[in-house]
Amino acid sequence: MQAYRIRSWRGAAELCEVPVPVPGPGQVLMKVAGCGLCHSDLGMIGIPAEFGEPLGWSMPFTLGHETTGWIAGIGPHTELGLDEGDAVALVAAASCGHCRYCITGQDNACPGGSAGRGYGRDGGLAEYVLVEDPRDLLPLGGLDAVTAGPLTDAGSTSYHAVRRVRSRLLPGATAVILGAGGLGRFAVQYVRLFGAARTIVVDHAENRRAQALELGADEAIHGVDEHTAVRIRELTGSAGADVVLDFVGTDGSIAAGLGALAAGGAFGLVGAGGGGFGGNWFSGLPRDGEVFTFQGSDIADTRAVIELARTGAISNPTEVFALADIEDAYRRLESGQLIGRVVAVP
Template sequence: MRAYRMTNWGEPPQPTTVPVPSPGPGEVLVRVAGCGLCRSDLTMRRMPQVVGDKLGWRMPFTLGHETAGRVAAVGAGVDGLTLGEAVALVSPTSCGSCGHCLRGRDSMCPHGLTGRGYGRDGGLADYVLVPGRRDLLPLGDLDPRSAGPLTDAGATAYHAVRRALPRITASGRVVVIGAGGLGAFAVQFLRVLSGAQIFVVDPAPARRDYAVSVGASSASPDLSGVSGADVVLDFVGTDETIAAGIAAVTPGGAYGLIGSAGGRLAAPWFGTLPRDGEVFTFQGSSIADAQDVIALARAGTIRNEVTEFPFEAADDAYAQLAAGTLPGRAVIVLD
């Protein structure tokens, strides 16, 4: 089968062919219809071996952690699935049995540093092997070719909005920094779950226009003059966006760092952080987050903007992702 794989540390991935996996007891084989691309994939392309070894990653591995498709085969002991059924795959890995998972906080699972598409074989291939039903999300009538981003870009943005909701006052103001795949989802969740005015910051005119079309009150190319925000959600994460984002938070508000650009918050802390507020950061989401996002998409409450590429154009898709020219998510269509 076709697969787009990391083959060596610090080297770009490449298309290749590998055997189709066979499901063992409790496992499910999914025929991939579409797989979304994520900026974290770009980070993996540059990752040194010392970091990968600390995370427990194994080389080589197939990229892709925003995957959806159809059930192709099931192993012994797997019940309740229909061959050909449309499913999405839970994006973050979790064990299901630790204290965090048992409390529904599986995004905090200590086993989440390694998973499908990051250290193990992911969904950027014709088939992907799933360890059990817990990792499968029924899609109903949603198209599995484009549904993959709901499980990561969508679910991660939803997790951020849910975390911030207690800090948003009636008719308050929320600033979303970065209106790409995650930020555009966050705008929609804020529109659905709060009465806030939503102010979007993004240098790309197409992204600003799309954010306004899905619910943003206004949009700007920069943060100059922005202040008094109940919540700032930063989907970029540079030194500049972190400093400006925290400075824009009103006392009692919150700043959430979701972007992974590697920025830092400079000292001094006193006088910098929002008084009686909070600063939080995280990566990923819970299974419940992904289930809620899929339900919203099935109800037609949110839009999932994707640009489709054939498998043979994966390099071009990653180049456009890196350039920041796409209004939503890039998806490699394999079906």
């Protein structure tokens, strides 16, 4: 089968021919209908062993961590509750199911989760993917299997962020979303669904600001830049924002977000832009507030997001490319002109 793989440490990614995996005891083979592309895929190309090996990654591996498809084979002695041909989403993160995090529903903090399908292990940019643990499969319940993949990462990670601040989205409160790309456009929709807060979106792309307004944002301003914090304070009568979710994650966006925050507010760092915090006890951190960060999402988040998409409560715009045109698809992603997620179809 065709698979888009990183061949070696510090190596490039390319389409190559590999055998179709065979499901062993307790395992499931999934035929891929579509797999969403993520900016983080590009960050994995060229990574050195010093970075990957401590995370439990091994080479080579197939990229792609937003995978949906159909059950194509069930290994012996596998308890699944699903049949061949059923449409499913695959949770990318590995989790053990029995550690202190997994049993409290915080499986994205499972110590075994630093390698997952599409990062350090074989992911979904292929015709088939092997699922070692059926607990990672979620039924799609009538959702289109080709385009649902982005719900499992872009949709779920942003859901996790908004869920964390849900109790703050009260009437009169302001929520700010920095970056209206793959994740931010979902976050706008969750803020609208979960609360009564006014939503301000900040993005440098005019088409993404327009889309954010269509999806329910109250205001969309240009940025993120050195004027963003002042602009948000102007828009909030100097009070500042009760919630800032930063889907950019650079030094600049973190400084802008913290600078825009009201006392008692919450700042969530979601974007992996590599930025740092400069604050201390005196300034630069929210007084009596909260700063949090996390990676990925819980299985329960993905289950909830699938339900929201299935019932039409959220929209998940996508552009579909053939897996054979994967290089073009990544170029399209990098151009920053997209207003939906790119999905590759084998």
